[in-house]
Amino acid sequence: xxxxxxxxxxxxxxxxxxxxxxxxxxxxxxxxxxxxxxxxxxxxxxxxxxxxxxxxxxxxxxxxxxxxxxxxxxxxxxxxxxxxxxxxxxxxxxxxxxxxxxxxxxxxxxxxxxxxxxxxxxxxxxxxxxxxxxxxxxxxxxxxxxxx
Amino acid sequence: xxxxxxxxxxxxxxxxxxxxxxxxxxxxxxxxxxxxxxxxxxxxxxxxxxxxxxxxxxxxxxxxxxxxxxxxxxxxxxxxxxxxxxxxxxxxxxxxxxxxxxxxxxxxxxxxxxxxxxxxxxxxxxxxxxxxxxxxxxxxxxxxxxxxxxxxxxxxxxxxxxxxxxxxxxxxxxxxxxxxxxxxxxxxxxxxxxxxxxxxxxxxxxxxxxxxxxxxxxxxxxxxxxxxxxxxxxxxxxxxxxxxxxxxxxxxxxxxxxxxxxxxxxxxxxxxxxxxxxxxxxxxxxxxxxxxxxxxxxxxxxxxxxxxxxxxxxxxxxxxxxxxxxxxxxxxxxxxxxxxxxxxxxxxxxx
Numbered sequence: 001x002x003x004x005x006x007x008x009x010x011x012x013x014x015x016x017x018x019x020x021x022x023x024x025x026x027x028x029x030x031x032x033x034x035x036x037x038x039x040x041x042x043x044x045x046x047x048x049x050x051x052x053x054x055x056x057x058x059x060x061x062x063x064x065x066x067x068x069x070x071x072x073x074x075x076x077x078x079x080x081x082x083x084x085x086x087x088x089x090x091x092x093x094x095x096x097x098x099x100x101x102x103x104x105x106x107x108x109x110x111x112x113x114x115x116x117x118x119x120x121x122x123x124x125x126x127x128x129x130x131x132x133x134x135x136x137x138x139x140x141x142x143x144x145x146x147x148x
Numbered sequence: 149x150x151x152x153x154x155x156x157x158x159x160x161x162x163x164x165x166x167x168x169x170x171x172x173x174x175x176x177x178x179x180x181x182x183x184x185x186x187x188x189x190x191x192x193x194x195x196x197x198x199x200x201x202x203x204x205x206x207x208x209x210x211x212x213x214x215x216x217x218x219x220x221x222x223x224x225x226x227x228x229x230x231x232x233x234x235x236x237x238x239x240x241x242x243x244x245x246x247x248x249x250x251x252x253x254x255x256x257x258x259x260x261x262x263x264x265x266x267x268x269x270x271x272x273x274x275x276x277x278x279x280x281x282x283x284x285x286x287x288x289x290x291x292x293x294x295x296x297x298x299x300x301x302x303x304x305x306x307x308x309x310x311x312x313x314x315x316x317x318x319x320x321x322x323x324x325x326x327x328x329x330x331x332x333x334x335x336x337x338x339x340x341x342x343x344x345x346x347x348x349x350x351x352x353x354x355x356x357x358x359x360x361x362x363x364x365x366x367x368x369x370x371x372x373x374x375x376x377x378x379x380x381x382x383x384x385x386x387x388x389x390x391x392x393x394x395x396x397x398x399x400x401x402x403x404x405x406x407x408x409x410x411x412x413x414x415x416x417x418x419x420x421x422x423x424x425x426x427x428x429x430x431x432x433x434x435x436x437x438x439x440x441x442x443x444x445x446x447x448x449x450x451x452x453x454x455x456x457x458x459x460x461x462x463x464x465x466x467x468x469x470x471x472x473x474x475x476x477x478x479x480x481x482x483x484x485x486x487x488x489x490x491x492x493x494x495x496x497x498x499x
Binding site for chain 1: 163194195196228229232388391430432451454
């Protein structure tokens with residue numbers, strides 16, 4: 001898989017990113033969307049100790065919360081990159097939240113959604129080189145030293 | 149109106165399970181409680197919900213004079229709580245950290261550190277620096293975690309100018325021996341409380357519910373100690389099970405038992421501000437614990453679970469929000485540092 005490396009944080013090229021909220025979306029062949037946190041978001045939060053997702057069946061608007069992530073120094077929402085219905089929650093990440101840190105683009109995914117307007121809303125997300133440049137700018141602004 | 153019915157209308161709280169009998173008892177006792185509720189968002193933890201926006205400023209950092217190091221290595225923590233704090237391992241570094249934090253907008257700090265084998269934090273080299281900070285920045289509040297102290301140590305803490313003294317009160321010898329690995333007694337904890345209350349310090353002891361591997365054991369003994377010594381305020385926290393090592397696991401304390409204790413504590417200490425502190429389990433357990441705290445009539449909640457602001461409003465309790473430590477912001481100070489929240493349909497509140 002091709003990926004950009006920005007200050008030690010990797011960003012796979014095949015994902016769509018909401019840079020401000022540090023979340024990614026991956027469109028599956030069946031039209032559903034997997035959502036997770038970026039390596040950058042995981043580095044900022046530190047070891048995640050809890051992932052509390054909204055229930056399957058809930059409709060969530062773009063940029064609204066799909067659930068709450070908590071670490072020793074951070075509690076906050078994971079915002080939906082696009083609007084849609086939550087159709088699955090990664091129970092493995094609920095049971096072992098540190099999976100989100102160790103494999104944020106794989107086993108540490110958070111929810112699967114059925115998007116209501118992927119074509120219309122995904123245009124607001126960034127991918128590839130544009131995402132890498134936006135993350136670099138964000139890290140510069142926030143004084144982020146880099147992923148360990 | 150039935151409190152349980154109120155919950156059903158609050159989206160983040162729709163999945164929590166509360167005990168109807170206990171909720172009814174809380175409703176009956178509610179006449180004895182103040183009608184306001186204070187929500188605290190000390191910034192040593194970045195925090196945001198759908199009701200309270202993240203506050204980017206470092207208004208209330210936590211600083212450890214030993215960094216992550218702690219000789220006790222208690223089974224519920226193993227030093228990991230300290231690891232997320234700002235280290236200040238020398239008096240010079242403490243002065244530098246305090247100045248940096250004030251420059252970045254801090255209005256106070258939690259000052260703590262790892263313990264020695266007697267559950268004492270060795271602050272002696274730091275007192276003159278603490279005094280220097282308080283003299284240079286009198287409005288900068290310092291809440292100090294004291295650990296166990298004798299009368300002289302309590303006096304030195306008072307002389308340093310700190311604003312609040314905090315300690316964990318443990319009421320079960322088994323917990324002291326097994327969880328803290330400590331050769332001290334329950335009486336040592338009571339004497340510490342007595343020594344602190346004898347000063348002019350604002351003393352805000354904590355009871356950690358579920359400290360015995362997730363079970364309630366000595367908490368009611370600790371509550372009796374507090375009733376005997378009448379501190380300025382009391383903070384209840386619930387053990388966070390996720391820092392315990394796999395070979396000595398902690399269970400998540402039962403929310404119903406925690407809620408029952410909240411009501412008992414409220415009734416035992418009717419005239420003392422009773423607050424739910426930062427530490428508690430995450431997820432649904434946290435939402436249940438917070439809802440019980442609100443209904444039991446606690447006076448404040450730090451880092452409230454999503455939905456608590458709306459629940460408070462629906463219960464008719466005036467909610468105020470401040471980005472400070474609950475151990476410091478007890479009493480009238482809260483009014484000046486907070487903003488009154490009135491629900492007007494908006495779900496987002498600038499902190």
